[in-house]
Amino acid sequence: MRFNLKLQAMKIKTTIAILLLFTVTIKAQEINVKINGGPSGILYDSTLGDGKLKFGGGIGVGYTYFFSSHWGIMTGIDAMYNQNSFELHNGTTISTYEIDDQTSAFEYQVTPTNYKEDQHFISIAVPLMMQYRTSIAPQTQLYFGVGGKILFPGKQTAKASASELQLSGYYPDINLLIDDLPSHGFGKVTNWQDKTTVNLDPSFLLSVETGLTFKLKEKTQLYTGIYLDYGLTEMAKENPDVNIVAYSPNGIDNIQANGTSGNRKIVQESRYFSAGIQLKLGFMLTKNKPEPVPPKEEIVTKTEAPVQEAAPVQQKVVEAPPAKKELTPTERTYVEKPLAFQEVGNTNVTPELATRLDEIAKILKSNKDTDLNITGYTCDIGTEERNLEIGMKRAQAVSDYLQNKGIESNRMHLFSKGESEPLVPNIPVENRPLNRRVSLTLIDAK
Known part of the structure; x- marks a missing residue:
């Protein structure tokens, strides 16, 4: 518990630091807007099923401060739509311990056929990346960026379905398996569908991008390239004591889905992944600010006035033209x-x-x-x-x-x-x- 609190505190402090840097770089040399798309979602490592990434996409705004002709530092904010699917292998049985309506403990066994979840969620990311660029043609540059992001995901929505669910209860005290008592939550359900939401944890991402920039106008650049984001920390909250569907002692007519994300019996690891192509428009903002011109000093005219012979001793040295340096x-x-x-x-x-x-x-x-x-x-x-x-x-x-x-x-x-x-x-x-x-x-x- 203390470790989790420390981890959350560290994430909050890191986020505040990045947001402060974002505020400072408002005076950056370039502002850009971008759009990207490609496979985007959660990579699952599971021994009981298979996860697949689906097409996602996003938009973002960023600021880049170039501290030399080649190097700069970039931050901003990105919004992404992510989706993927997860399918359980047929013949898999998921077991958890439950309490029935008579307060008796039993082993709740769910054996699905053709079980599948279509999942999606929206996320917000704050990047901090180093960028390098160099010219390869008069109006073209090669750019490369590397750094990290903090990903803040919204709730994951999972649409679950199965052609069949076999719901059984095993009572070890009396060695009894009940698999056909619908009024008490045991039996067979066909053509089942339901929807649920699952909480996800923030994640630290490793991020890289590369491509070409094309000069459209004097202060406008078009970026075209590819990107990749990979999660260094897991996203799904651990929830090993929940089955894929909830036990209902009142019958099997309205069985509710719990989802597979975070269930350690099904998914051993869940990391964010996104890759694809992106387009950015960069607009240069900074320019040399004119400094106030100091007031002109009075310069003694170079034209020599005729010498006044009447009062030669009254001429002051300071009135003579300054010596040329x-x-x-x-x-x-x-x-x-x-x-x-x-x-x-x-x-x-x-x-x-x-x-x-x-x-x-x-x-x-x-x-x-x-x-x-x-x-x-x-x-x-x-x-x-x-x-x-x-x-x-x-x-x-x-x-x-x-x-x-x-x-x-x-x-x-x-x-x-x-x-x-x-x-x-x-x-x-x-x-x-x-x-x-x-x-x-x-x-x-x-």
Whole structure:
């Protein structure tokens, strides 16, 4: 009992932690909606019968936070419809101990023929998964996800049927078997049907998925792939002292089903399983937020005013134009080192680039007499026209970022050379990421 309470407490704490993470990742880079379908239900391990998965499906919403160009963490909420069937082997007898209407104990024996249950239930799952993706074509990426889920199942509905039920009572004290006394609950029932519900336990799942993403628009991705969820813990609550149908001392006309799930005499193990294909639409949400531009400092005009000979001693040193600060060779090398846009078609400033651009902005702020030529480049994948467009978007992204850091737009001049002037040959293909870049050239004012 104490162990079960501790287990329940652990599940509650884990769920709260995941929900808190879900709340934090509301600011994730991508929101997605999905639909999936395939065999989905409970895998049974039974020596007395056979279980079969049936087709199920689900929908879900998720949030993914990408902390690099390849890696991200995903959470959300999924809803699934699950169904399966279970059939008992003919000739199987299920026995339990009961009390009759005369308060005598006896062994209740149920021998069904063609016994079958059609089962279904709805579940809610909260995933927590790591996702990796990498480009394999200009508009296509391969993705792979692995992690876990907590599954919260609703009640399982079981529709039971049998062509025949033989209900017998064995009294060991007097060595008596009664199998034809309908008024006291013993006899033969034909073409029997009934329905019942069974409680299920939450389950921890191992979850994997993989597939391809296709870029539909600038911030819209289509995910196509396959998924698999496997239960690490059992779902059916243990109930070994209940027969598949309830004993009724008032007759056999209204025999009620108890179900097979959780009956340890019939099912030794019950684990969740779901696999199939899925489609997702991902919508990028985050973008570089513009930072407030600091107020412009008053700059002493460079135009030299005529010297006033009448009062030369009244001129103050602070009124003279500030001395021009020269860029150091180290600063110039740091600024003019190419900015890498390694992903095909990527025109967004990555966190790694943002770190460099922050330092470049500081250098430019302290050297206000220096302008900047910003030129975007691509590899040779795609048309020349498209590559010129991507090159300009990359240059614009760098310019926008620096402007948000307080660098005046009139100091920055944008160009695109597309796939021309590669930094290294595009063959072998490993060289191509080096050509997806933006170059910065410092222009000193004369």
